[in-house]
Amino acid sequence: MDRLEAFFLSRYLKAPKRNLFRFSFVFMVLGIVLSVGILSAGLNLFQGYESTLRSLLLDSFAHISVQAADGSLLDQDQANEVIAKLRTHEDVTSAIPTLHYSLMAQSDAKIRNANLKAYDFSLEFPYARYIENYRIPAEGEVIIGHYLAEELGLGIGQSISLIYPQLDRISPLGIYNGLQSYRIAGIYRSGYYENDRSIVIANLKDAEQLLLLPDTISKVELRIMNPEKASAAVRELTHLLDPGYLLISWDTYAHSLLQLVEMEKWLIFIVFAFLVLIAGFNVISAVSTIIIDKGNEIAVLKTLGASPRSIKRMFAWRVGLAALLAVITGQLFGAFLSWLVELQSFYRLKGDVYFIDSIQAGITPFNLGAVFVISTLLISLCIILPLKQIDRVQIISLFRRQT
Amino acid sequence: MIAAAYDIRKAYHDSDQIIEVLLGTCLEVDEHDFICITGKSGCGKSTLLHLLGLLDAPDTGEIHIRGQQISALSHDAAAIRNKDLGFVFQFHYLVEDLSAAENVALPVMIAGQSSAKALVRARELLSILGLQDRLNRYPNQLSGGEQQRVALARALANSPALVLADEPTGNLDPGHSTEVWDMMRKLNRELGQAFVIVTHDVEAAAKAPKRYELTSGVLISG
Numbered sequence: 001m002d003r004l005e006a007f008f009l010s011r012y013l014k015a016p017k018r019n020l021f022r023f024s025f026v027f028m029v030l031g032i033v034l035s036v037g038i039l040s041a042g043l044n045l046f047q048g049y050e051s052t053l054r055s056l057l058l059d060s061f062a063h064i065s066v067q068a069a070d071g072s073l074l075d076q077d078q079a080n081e082v083i084a085k086l087r088t089h090e091d092v093t094s095a096i097p098t099l100h101y102s103l104m105a106q107s108d109a110k111i112r113n114a115n116l117k118a119y120d121f122s123l124e125f126p127y128a129r130y131i132e133n134y135r136i137p138a139e140g141e142v143i144i145g146h147y148l149a150e151e152l153g154l155g156i157g158q159s160i161s162l163i164y165p166q167l168d169r170i171s172p173l174g175i176y177n178g179l180q181s182y183r184i185a186g187i188y189r190s191g192y193y194e195n196d197r198s199i200v201i202a203n204l205k206d207a208e209q210l211l212l213l214p215d216t217i218s219k220v221e222l223r224i225m226n227p228e229k230a231s232a233a234v235r236e237l238t239h240l241l242d243p244g245y246l247l248i249s250w251d252t253y254a255h256s257l258l259q260l261v262e263m264e265k266w267l268i269f270i271v272f273a274f275l276v277l278i279a280g281f282n283v284i285s286a287v288s289t290i291i292i293d294k295g296n297e298i299a300v301l302k303t304l305g306a307s308p309r310s311i312k313r314m315f316a317w318r319v320g321l322a323a324l325l326a327v328i329t330g331q332l333f334g335a336f337l338s339w340l341v342e343l344q345s346f347y348r349l350k351g352d353v354y355f356i357d358s359i360q361a362g363i364t365p366f367n368l369g370a371v372f373v374i375s376t377l378l379i380s381l382c383i384i385l386p387l388k389q390i391d392r393v394q395i396i397s398l399f400r401r402q403t
Numbered sequence: 404m405i406a407a408a409y410d411i412r413k414a415y416h417d418s419d420q421i422i423e424v425l426l427g428t429c430l431e432v433d434e435h436d437f438i439c440i441t442g443k444s445g446c447g448k449s450t451l452l453h454l455l456g457l458l459d460a461p462d463t464g465e466i467h468i469r470g471q472q473i474s475a476l477s478h479d480a481a482a483i484r485n486k487d488l489g490f491v492f493q494f495h496y497l498v499e500d501l502s503a504a505e506n507v508a509l510p511v512m513i514a515g516q517s518s519a520k521a522l523v524r525a526r527e528l529l530s531i532l533g534l535q536d537r538l539n540r541y542p543n544q545l546s547g548g549e550q551q552r553v554a555l556a557r558a559l560a561n562s563p564a565l566v567l568a569d570e571p572t573g574n575l576d577p578g579h580s581t582e583v584w585d586m587m588r589k590l591n592r593e594l595g596q597a598f599v600i601v602t603h604d605v606e607a608a609a610k611a612p613k614r615y616e617l618t619s620g621v622l623i624s625g
Contacts, residue, residue, distance in 0.1 A: 004509075007518045011501060300496045303458060304510045304557075305485025396459045 001317065004306065008314045009321070025322065028286035031279035032326035033333055036375045039272040040334020043371060045341060046265035047362035053261060053355060056192040057254045060127065062221030063230050064237065069246040076215040083220055085240045091224045091233050096123050097217040099207045104163040105144070105200060107152040114148060115198045116162065118207030126223060127201070130190040139203055141185035147197040149187055156184050162200065164211055180210050191356050257355075269370070276375050280382035287319055287386040291393075299395045312387045323379045331371060335363060404470065405487075405564040405597055406432040408455055411464035412620075413447065424450050425461070426620030432565055435595040437588070439608035441625070442617035448601040449569050451617065455599065456488050456567045469564060485513050489558030493570035495550040497542040503529060503553045504538040510560040521560075528556040532586060548579030552586060559596065568600040572607070580604070 001009070066082055068074055074082070079097040086095050098119055105114040119125050121136045128134045131143055144160060154160055164178040188199055208214050224233050230249035238247055251258075291298065294315075301311050338361030349357050413425040424447030432438060432455075442448045453459040454466060460475040467473070468483055484490075489510075497506045504525040511521035529538055532552045542550055551571060558566045568587070572580035584607045590596040602608050614625035 003515065003517060004512045007505075007512055011505065015500070296494075296496050297498050300498065301509070301513070302481070303456075303484060303490055304513050305481045305483075306513045307481060310513075396453055 001313070002310060004310055005314050005317055009317045012318050013321075022290075024286040024289045028279075028282050028319075029322055029326040031282040032276070032323055032375070032379060033330040035272075035275040035279035036327050036330025036371065037333035037337055038275055039269070039375065040331050040368075040371050041337035041341070041361075042268050042272045043265065043367050044334060044338035044361040044363050045359065046261075046268055047364055047367055048338070048342070048360035049354070049356070049362075050258070050261045050265055051362045052191070052358070052360045054254075054258060056190060056356060057250060057258075058227045060130070060190045060192050060195050061250055062219075063224045063227040063250050064222040064234055065219045065248045066222065066237075066241070067219040067246055067248075069244050073213065073216045073218055074220075076217070079217045079220055082241060082245065086220070086222060086237060089233075089237055089240060091226065092222055092237070093225060094124055094126060094221075094223045096120070096126070096221050097204070098219055098221050099204060099211070099213070099216065100218045101164065101207070101211055103200075103210075104165075105148060105152065106161040106163055107154050107158075110152050111163075112148060112151055113198065114144075114162070114200045115195075116164075116200050116202060116207055116210075118202045118204045120204045126221075127188070127190070130188050131186040132189070134186055137185040137201070137203060139206060140182055141203075142182040142206070143186040143188050143199075143201040144184055145196040145199040146187050146189035147193065148199070149184070151197070154184055156187060158184050160184055160200075162202075162210060166212065178210055178212065180206070182206065191358055193352060193355055193357055197352075269374075273374050273378070276378050277382075280378050283319070283323065283379055283382040284386050287315070287383055288389065290315065290319070291386065291389050295393065298390055298393050302393065302395050308391050308393075312390050315387055315390070316383055319383050320380065323383060324376065327372060327375045327379065330375070331368060334371070335361075338363070404431055404433055405436075405468070406455055406599075407465075407467040408451065408461075409465045409467070411451065411454055411461045411466075413450055413454065413459075413461050424620060425454075427464070428617070428621055430455070430599075430615070430622055432597060432599055434564070434597055435591065436597045436599070436613060437591040437611050438599045438613040438615065439611035440599065440601045440615045440617055440622065441603065441605055441608050444603075446617045447620060448617050451622075452567050452569050452599065452601050456490060457484055485510055486561050487564045489561070489563040489566040491551070491554050491558050491566065491568040491571045493573040495542065495554040497550060497553055497557075499542055502539045502541055503534060503545065503549075503556075506542070506553055507556045507560055510557060514561055524560060525556070528559055529553070532556050546579065547575050548582045551575060551579070551583050555583065555586060555590075559590070565597045565599060568598060568602075570602055571600065572602070572604060580607070584610075 066086070083095040083097065086092050096119060098117060101116045103114055103116050105112050137143055142160065149155060152160065159181050161179055161181045166178050182202065188201060189196055208216060224230060227250065230251055234247045234249045298311055302308065341359055342361050349359060408428060408430045411425050411428040414421050414423040428451055440448050440451065454461050457466065457473060457475040457480040465472050468487055473479060473483060504522055507525035507528055508518065508521035511524050512518055526538060529535060532555060534549060534552055537545060537549055545553065572583050575583065587598055587600070591598055608614055615622040616625050
């Protein structure tokens with residue numbers, strides 16, 4: 001910035017009302033603030049959705065599941081051996097045996113499909129944080145998902161029936177119908193809709209009795225230090241076990257989903273970036289208006305010996321500074337919008353469509369940088385393009401028009 | 404000699420018409436000259452001044468500034484306009500967003516001086532022109548005569564060899580007009596500042612030591 005440019009900029013800053021609050025300028029700034037705000041808010045909300053989904057997937061499911069490679073169930077000795085071996089690895093923070101089965105949950109005439117997850121509560125139970133007023137369920141007690149309870153019209157202390165038809169056990173009276181009633185000891189609510197709608201958490205002993213599978217588990221659930229590197233951990237842990245075991249990391253199932261969400265996030269970013277481009281058209285119009293409005297000033301400066309480059313930079317600094325402030329204000333406005341959307345309670349996501357039902361915003365330095373860089377680039381381009389008109393300003397034709 | 408125009412020809416194209424305004428015009432300006440050019444409207448007086456001020460290029464002919472031939476299209480033209488020439492127009496063309504002192508300081512800053520130095524020079528000039536109490540006024544807070552005196556001060560900011568004034572009082576009432584004429588004569592008399600003034604004011608021009616009338620595209624000594 002040369003002395004002349006610095007001088008003009010300082011004058012504009014000292015008297016902003018005189019210079020910045022012109023009609024076209026105000027609408028230019030408003031357009032930038034709104035478009036950048038919407039771009040920021042869109043990205044923040046998608047980032048929040050992605051982060052919430054990722055953290056729920058990591059917190060509500062095992063980071064790595066160990067099961068028999070042929071799909072058969074494990075007996076208690078096999079499970080203990082697997083757990084003992086895997087615990088020797090420094091990355092493994094917990095290894096717990098579980099029994100997972102699909103069954104039916106019933107209350108009066110209402111029947112819903114459910115996923116039974118049975119744990120030995122004398123060992124650790126990693127999902128206690130999702131249960132309000134958690135206490136270890138006694139024998140004959142279960143914890144059920146929030147939406148399952150809602151659909152069946154049940155609450156804590158009431159009774160729920162779990163049905164597991166034993167299709168391979170046929171008596172002269174028909175199919176052996178495994179049906180047991182349990183008292184509800186707690187409500188599970190993680191925010192991950194599918195779990196909240198179908199989960200039934202029971203004691204391992206109760207599950208073994210219901211399923212007629214004594215001393216049996218279906219898989220060992222592992223939690224590791226760095227779940228983001230679960231695939232690498234699987235490769236290392238596989239070497240600790242016999243070949244008959246299959247280790248599956250959480251991202252085997254979730255990878256595509258998270259990739260899709262991330263892709264959607266950046267698609268939204270691109271779509272909303274077009275709003276900034278549209279605001280940029282407003283900038284082109286405002287700068288063109290200023291050039292026409294200040295035609296005499298430009299002609300005088302050229303007459304006095306100022307170079308077109310210097311004059312262009314003077315205008316660029318002036319509009320650019322206002323645009324820069326507008327971009328930053330837009331980002332703050334976007335954060336405010338995200339906060340408002342997070343705060344409101346009249347609209348919730350459809351859990352059966354979006355997996356989670358709450359709206360969270362996530363602000364990351366990378367996203368802030370991306371919005372700032374893209375907005376600044378687009379707006380700068382829209383400032384620079386019309387300034388080329390200054391090269392074509394003919395001093396004589398401007399003066400002649402006045403006389 | 405500080406400026407000269409030799410055999411200048413200039414024509415304008417208007418639709419399918421060619422209007423020839425200057426047909427081999429010559430003018431030489433020496434130091435301390437006070438030259439007035441009169442003529443009918445549209446005869447080419449302003450065009451001659453613009454050509455002499457390197458704001459426009461002639462079709463044929465030569466413009467010399469301080470003995471050097473120079474074209475309005477050359478890269479040096481802007482620097483010469485800044486340092487060797489001063490301009491006063493019929494309308495003051497002051498920058499509305501700057502005060503009187505800041506307007507006068509502009510040519511000095513364009514020449515590369517700091518704003519502090521430029522403002523010192525501006526205050527000095529505005530005091531000479533009797534505007535020492537109008538330094539911080541914006542153009543719209545000044546009278547027509549004051550605006551034109553600020554424009555005159557701006558023209559003198561870099562101590563140019565020649566001030567070119569195009570109808571400097573054409574937009575003023577008789578009182579303010581006299582004020583500006585007196586000021587220009589005083590500057591010429593006391594500081595030796597050279598002026599070339601294009602005007603319709605035959606009475607004021609009659610008092611100039613050198614007078615020309617532009618007729619049929621050539622200057623005739625009056």
